[in-house]
Amino acid sequence: MDHQEVLGRLCALAGPSGFEGTVAREAARLLEPLVDRVQVDRMGSVVGLRSCGKENAPKLLLDAHLDEIGFLVTGHEEGFLHIAPLGGVDPRMLPDRELTILTQPPMLGVAACLPPHIQTREEMDKSQPMKEMVVDVGLTQEEAQRLVPIGTPAVYRTGCAPLGEELLCGKALDDRACFAILLDTLERLAGEELDVDLYVLGSTQEETHSTGAITAAFGVMPDLCVAVDVTHGDSPDAPKDKTFKLGGGPVIGVGPNCTRWMSKRLERKAKELDMDCQIEVMAGHSGTNGWDLQISREGVATAVLSLPLRYMHTPVETASRADMTDCARLLAQFIRDIGKEVPSYA
Numbered sequence: 001m002d003h004q005e006v007l008g009r010l011c012a013l014a015g016p017s018g019f020e021g022t023v024a025r026e027a028a029r030l031l032e033p034l035v036d037r038v039q040v041d042r043m044g045s046v047v048g049l050r051s052c053g054k055e056n057a058p059k060l061l062l063d064a065h066l067d068e069i070g071f072l073v074t075g076h077e078e079g080f081l082h083i084a085p086l087g088g089v090d091p092r093m094l095p096d097r098e099l100t101i102l103t104q105p106p107m108l109g110v111a112a113c114l115p116p117h118i119q120t121r122e123e124m125d126k127s128q129p130m131k132e133m134v135v136d137v138g139l140t141q142e143e144a145q146r147l148v149p150i151g152t153p154a155v156y157r158t159g160c161a162p163l164g165e166e167l168l169c170g171k172a173l174d175d176r177a178c179f180a181i182l183l184d185t186l187e188r189l190a191g192e193e194l195d196v197d198l199y200v201l202g203s204t205q206e207e208t209h210s211t212g213a214i215t216a217a218f219g220v221m222p223d224l225c226v227a228v229d230v231t232h233g234d235s236p237d238a239p240k241d242k243t244f245k246l247g248g249g250p251v252i253g254v255g256p257n258c259t260r261w262m263s264k265r266l267e268r269k270a271k272e273l274d275m276d277c278q279i280e281v282m283a284g285h286s287g288t289n290g291w292d293l294q295i296s297r298e299g300v301a302t303a304v305l306s307l308p309l310r311y312m313h314t315p316v317e318t319a320s321r322a323d324m325t326d327c328a329r330l331l332a333q334f335i336r337d338i339g340k341e342v343p344s345y346a
Contacts, residue, residue: 001184003324004160004168006030010176011160014100016070016086017208019153020044023066027179027202034186035200041219045212046202050186052194058342060196060335061222063213063289064178064229065206068171069313071099071154076144080112080134083154087207091130093314098157099135103148108157109135156315163318166247173317175206177324178228178307184328195339206289213289217296223342224262224301226331227290231280231306233318244278244308246320250327253304255282257290262303265341269333275326280306305331
């Protein structure tokens with residue numbers, strides 16, 4: 001699969017939490033040729049099913065969320081917009097950034113910033129709280145109130161582009177890079193006989209409350225699931241014990257959010273493929289939809305598979321092409337014949 005082409009399509013679209021419709025429709029178009037059935041559920045999540053045709057086959061759900069962090073317009077001041085965060089926005093990323101304001105049609109906004117010439121030393125050395133920031137849309141107060149009503153969402157104005165030969169960089173790779181991995185996985189399994197009914201979920205609202213995954217799990221009622229999300233990638237200024245090497249392979253979660261036999265199966269399959277992998281100890285909340293999927297209904301056996309990502313929750317998130325390919329290879333191998341290993345209680 002050409003990950004750059006797929007992410008070019010997905011990351012160019014705006015889909016902040018609660019407003020994922022445009023990206024969900026594109027995700028459904030990409031998913032449709034690879035499964036037997038696609039639907040968009042009541043919460044706006046995309047659900048695809050590839051049925052194995054076997055009676056009473058276990059249900060395996062693969063999840064990657066489609067939403068991205070963003071903003072909501074909360075007010076107007078002299079034609080400028082006040083905004084609040086949707087999800088975990090770092091306010092240090094905002095000054096002088098271009099935003100896409102999701103009006104009809106969308107418009108450009110610029111997060112206002114003071115030039116260094118008129119800042120005090122104290123102002124230059126501290127982060128500005130988001131409640132004190134404004135967005136310039138080039139409008140008068142009357143025009144801004146009419147054209148950009150309170151509650152209008154916005155996102156960073158970037159897409160996805162190559163960074164050198166080995167990396168891809170842009171917004172919303174958290175977690176659309178992992179949805180691309182799910183598409184790649186399906187391509188690798190095309191024409192093969194499976195022993196599970198395979199559900200692929202592009203979930204909504206993960207950045208705010210995992211709402212899409214929670215409700216989809218009640219609809220699908222899976223026996224087991226794999227939450228595929230990003231984890232923190234390495235960089236020279238990042239703590240080595242909390243980050244994972246880009247190009248170092250998929251990251252397998254281990255901890256209470258991760259059913260032991262599923263984590264071990266992922267490790268075993270990586271060895272079978274002679275593939276480098278990394279282990280992330282998750283002593284508590286995994287920070288993924290896996291946390292909520294695990295306790296859906298009477299409980300779901302859960303694994304967490306992660307893609308190392310630099311600069312998470314910024315407009316320049318960065319991932320390795322090789323890691324994306326290896327995540328898909330590992331996930332496909334994990335799925336093959338998994339029905340033979342599913343305990344009766346999963």
